[in-house]
Amino acid sequence: MEIRPILASLRKHRIPTVLIVLEIALTCAVLCNAVFMIGQRVSAIRLPNAIDEHSLSTVGLSGTDEKTAGSDIPRNLAALRGIPGVQAAGAVSTLPLSHNNWGWSFGTSPDVSVFNKKTVNFSLFFLGEGADKALGLRLLEGRFFNADDYADSSFGSAPLPETHVTLVTHSIAERMWPGQSALGKTYYTTSHYYTVVGVIADVLRPNIDGQGEASNYFSAFYPMSAEGSKGNLRRYVLRSAPGDRDRVMRAAEQKLIELNPNGVTKSAIYSDMRDQYFADMRSMAWMLVLVCVVMLAVTAFGIVGLTSFWVGQRRQQIGIRRAVGASRGHIMQYFQTENFLLSGAGVVLGVAMAYGINLYLMQHYEITRMPWYYLPVSAVALWGLGQLAVLGPALRAANVPPVVATRSA
Amino acid sequence: MFGYYLDLALRSLARNKVLTTLMVVALALGIGATITTLAVLRLLSGDPLPQKSAQLFYPQMDPYPANQPFSRSGKMPWLLSYVDAMNLLRARRAQRQAAVALSQVKVMPQTADGNPFYADGVMTTADFFPMFDAPFQYGAGWSAGDDDARAQVAVIAGFLNDQLFGGADSVGHMIRIEGHDFRIVGVLRPWAPQPRFYALHLGGHSYGKGQGVFVPLQSARADGITPSAMMSYGPGSGMDHLETSPAIWLGVWLELPDAAAVSTYRRFLANYAQQQVALGRFQKSRTAMPALMEWLRGEHVVPDDARLQAGLAFGFLLICVVNTVGLLLAKCLRRSREIGVRRALGASRAAIFVQFMVEAAIVGMVGGVLGLVFAELGLWGIRHQPAQYAGLAHLDLSMFLFTFVVALAASLIAGLLPAWRACAVAPAPQLKAA
Numbered sequence: 001m002e003i004r005p006i007l008a009s010l011r012k013h014r015i016p017t018v019l020i021v022l023e024i025a026l027t028c029a030v031l032c033n034a035v036f037m038i039g040q041r042v043s044a045i046r047l048p049n050a051i052d053e054h055s056l057s058t059v060g061l062s063g064t065d066e067k068t069a070g071s072d073i074p075r076n077l078a079a080l081r082g083i084p085g086v087q088a089a090g091a092v093s094t095l096p097l098s099h100n101n102w103g104w105s106f107g108t109s110p111d112v113s114v115f116n117k118k119t120v121n122f123s124l125f126f127l128g129e130g131a132d133k134a135l136g137l138r139l140l141e142g143r144f145f146n147a148d149d150y151a152d153s154s155f156g157s158a159p160l161p162e163t164h165v166t167l168v169t170h171s172i173a174e175r176m177w178p179g180q181s182a183l184g185k186t187y188y189t190t191s192h193y194y195t196v197v198g199v200i201a202d203v204l205r206p207n208i209d210g211q212g213e214a215s216n217y218f219s220a221f222y223p224m225s226a227e228g229s230k231g232n233l234r235r236y237v238l239r240s241a242p243g244d245r246d247r248v249m250r251a252a253e254q255k256l257i258e259l260n261p262n263g264v265t266k267s268a269i270y271s272d273m274r275d276q277y278f279a280d281m282r283s284m285a286w287m288l289v290l291v292c293v294v295m296l297a298v299t300a301f302g303i304v305g306l307t308s309f310w311v312g313q314r315r316q317q318i319g320i321r322r323a324v325g326a327s328r329g330h331i332m333q334y335f336q337t338e339n340f341l342l343s344g345a346g347v348v349l350g351v352a353m354a355y356g357i358n359l360y361l362m363q364h365y366e367i368t369r370m371p372w373y374y375l376p377v378s379a380v381a382l383w384g385l386g387q388l389a390v391l392g393p394a395l396r397a398a399n400v401p402p403v404v405a406t407r408s409a
Numbered sequence: 410m411f412g413y414y415l416d417l418a419l420r421s422l423a424r425n426k427v428l429t430t431l432m433v434v435a436l437a438l439g440i441g442a443t444i445t446t447l448a449v450l451r452l453l454s455g456d457p458l459p460q461k462s463a464q465l466f467y468p469q470m471d472p473y474p475a476n477q478p479f480s481r482s483g484k485m486p487w488l489l490s491y492v493d494a495m496n497l498l499r500a501r502r503a504q505r506q507a508a509v510a511l512s513q514v515k516v517m518p519q520t521a522d523g524n525p526f527y528a529d530g531v532m533t534t535a536d537f538f539p540m541f542d543a544p545f546q547y548g549a550g551w552s553a554g555d556d557d558a559r560a561q562v563a564v565i566a567g568f569l570n571d572q573l574f575g576g577a578d579s580v581g582h583m584i585r586i587e588g589h590d591f592r593i594v595g596v597l598r599p600w601a602p603q604p605r606f607y608a609l610h611l612g613g614h615s616y617g618k619g620q621g622v623f624v625p626l627q628s629a630r631a632d633g634i635t636p637s638a639m640m641s642y643g644p645g646s647g648m649d650h651l652e653t654s655p656a657i658w659l660g661v662w663l664e665l666p667d668a669a670a671v672s673t674y675r676r677f678l679a680n681y682a683q684q685q686v687a688l689g690r691f692q693k694s695r696t697a698m699p700a701l702m703e704w705l706r707g708e709h710v711v712p713d714d715a716r717l718q719a720g721l722a723f724g725f726l727l728i729c730v731v732n733t734v735g736l737l738l739a740k741c742l743r744r745s746r747e748i749g750v751r752r753a754l755g756a757s758r759a760a761i762f763v764q765f766m767v768e769a770a771i772v773g774m775v776g777g778v779l780g781l782v783f784a785e786l787g788l789w790g791i792r793h794q795p796a797q798y799a800g801l802a803h804l805d806l807s808m809f810l811f812t813f814v815v816a817l818a819a820s821l822i823a824g825l826l827p828a829w830r831a832c833a834v835a836p837a838p839q840l841k842a843a
Contacts, residue, residue: 015738015826015830016735016738016739019731019734019735019738020735022731023728023731023732023735026724026727026728026731027728029724030721030724030725030728034721037717062515062527063515063525063527156647157647157649157650158645158646158647159639159641159646159647159648190643190644191644191645262517262525263525264515264524264525264526264527276795279795280714280794280795280796283794283795283796284714284718287718288721291442291721291722291725294438294442294725295725295728298435298438298439298728298729298732299728299732301431301435301732302435302731302732302735302736305428305431305735305736305739306735306736306739308739309739309740309742309743310739312743313742313743361717365713365716365717366713
């Protein structure tokens with residue numbers, strides 16, 4: 001296909017050419033960034049979480065007397081375990097993605113205050129006896145807490161547990177002691193220290209920042225006795241078959257209200273809780289998808305409109321070309337190649353703009369650098385869209401009969 | 410003359426129905442998206458207390474040790490310790506001053522069959538209500554004397570009064586909060602500043618329904634009510650002795666009527682911090698005292714997503730305008746012959762220009778009306794979203810007018826180029842070709 005005549009004709013229609021290139025460039029720039037943002041949200045929504053998400057339901061119980069927790073919690077748990085269908089039950093302080101975060105910074109040396117730049121912020125989870133099994137934590141190395149660990153742990157006046165054992169996630173182990181086994185290692189804060197007895201698969205924190213980084217998994221677990229819990233073991237976790245969750249949750253809530261008339265309960269199925277956490281993100285992603293679709297449609301119709309106009313304007317020239325021997329295929333090819341060139345120019349400009357917008361967003365928002373492959377993918381998508389949009393007008397052009405050449409315009 | 414242009418424009422638009430529809434719908438979508446996101450953005454970044462915000466200030470100081478800074482990027486700590494907050498309050502150097510902390514509190518209805526429930530609570534001091542112009546339905550706030558005496562008094566929100574007392578005047582009644590009886594002294598009218606500036610970093614929501622229960626800070630603390638947010642900056646802090654702990658958990662607000670009072674207070678605050686350094690309580694003497702709006706902007710209270718959506722919508726509108734320019738241009742160049750005839754019959758360039766601008770303006774007006782429909786649809790969609798501010802999304806009169814200004818501006822800008830090209834058409838070649 002000869003390109004020169006196309007270029008010559010585009011040069012004669014400078015303004016429409018510039019407009020169509022500009023429209024494609026803008027669409028490409030916005031599309032790249034929007035698709036990137038959609039991708040980020042989708043990957044956050046799908047972050048793995050090493051607890052038994054699909055078997056868990058939970059009932060929060062607050063407003064009860066902290067002084068009698070030592071006998072109340074075992075009594076409540078015994079009642080919950082008696083509900084038909086409950087496979088395991090335990091009391092915990094918080095759950096992944098529950099928004100209820102207790103954070104503290106730790107370092108690997110006893111002299112943490114001096115090396116404060118090296119401290120890492122963890123989310124603290126307190127487990128009552130049996131909660132590890134109820135949650136379905138997956139042990140990678142070492143052991144879970146034993147009965148002595150639970151019995152020895154309590155809260156004093158400090159906002160940290162009085163115990164010396166801890167479970168950490170794989171991500172914490174990698175961050176604190178890269179390339180080594182974390183088992184038996186100790187981490188410190190100014191007043192407390194904890195020794196790792198087990199490493200578990202990655203569990204999400206109560207709050208995550210949605211950037212898909214390892215820090216989303218900086219969760220540390222501590223044993224906690226019922227009597228020493230000072231009102232911090234407020235959430236009961238129940239494990240059952242997925243089909244039983246709803247019934248088990250209602251029965252558990254009813255039972256806890258009966259046993260604790262002063263308490264206030266709040267129940268949820270864990271997978272609903274997770275959906276709730278990501279609800280904002282999900283609606284933003286759908287909005288972005290909607291804008292992208294509408295934007296592509298507008299651009300496609302714009303291309304159809306302008307090309308149709310061009311075809312209409314050139315009916316006579318097309319007729320002459322047909323009369324002197326050009327096939328229908330040649331005419332189609334002409335418009336397709338023309339569109340290919342226009343899209344190409346638009347896409348090149350658009351990719352540059354997309355990159356610029358990403359740099360700007362990185363400076364002003366919590367957005368990371370766009371991976372390079374978004375650019376060629378968007379470029380190819382727009383190229384395809386252009387070809388699709390031009391198909392109709394090109395077909396109409398190909399159907400112009402040669403006899404048009406003999407008529408005056 | 411204008412009527413004639415109008416007639417011409419309508420005829421021309423009617424001739425190419427598909428093209429016209431395309432232009433109008435594209436423009437309307439762009440305008441609808443822009444107005445929807447701008448309405449949300451305006452709602453989120455609005456002034457919570459327009460009549461007062463310029464006089465309200467948020468003092469900050471830094472009790473953190475030099476080797477354990479509050480933030481690695483040098484931000485001032487968000488909150489104050491009890492000792493510092495009380496020192497500022499007792500100094501009474503501002504016209505009004507109040508300390509604020511939030512808490513989830515258990516409320517026990519006094520009726521026999523009522524179940525206990527949790528309400529969002531505010532622990533604060535007497536000046537809170539007059540300083541923030543909180544409107545009372547019944548009664549009034551408590552006095553500074555009540556604060557000092559640790560009186561068991563409470564102010565409740567209208568919605569809680571409806572729930573507990575069926576909306577009747579409940580002043581003098583008792584309410585059981587966290588196992589302690591409080592006497593109700595005031596009931597607020599519906600009051601929920603958006604964004605909730607005084608709740609920032611205290612563990613509450615920035616948007617949506619306001620808090621239900623307001624109790625004096627010291628009385629609440631004496632009853633063992635703990636704040637929702639607390640950050641420790643040294644060893645030995647604990648929830649049971651927050652008053653003496655090295656921990657920040659209170660926000661302080663000041664009302665300063667004029668610039669002189671502001672600069673006097675800034676000096677007082679700087680002196681106070683230097684004194685604390687001299688006493689060995691602080692290691693850093695830096696202070697800050699942003700005004701309300703400055704504080705909200707600095708803390709990025711508006712969610713990033715809302716701003717990104719607005720940016721995206723503008724990009725989309727730009728694409729729609731470019732699209733409209735292209736289509737209008739195509740349309741008007743197609744009518745070169747008609748223009749040639751009109752010019753030959755004596756129409757001036759200006760007349761042709763006006764004729765095409767009228768056509769563009771019609772597209773803009775129709776696009777604007779349709780855009781308004783899309784915006785209402787978009788806002789309806791946002792009201793059904795899970796975000797905390799969702800319920801507030803609406804279009805007010807100024808946004809309504811703004812829609813038309815945007816629509817008209819967008820279409821006139823889109824019409825400029827085609828109109829200019831149209832009036833540049835030389836009549837002779839067009840007539841000859843015919």
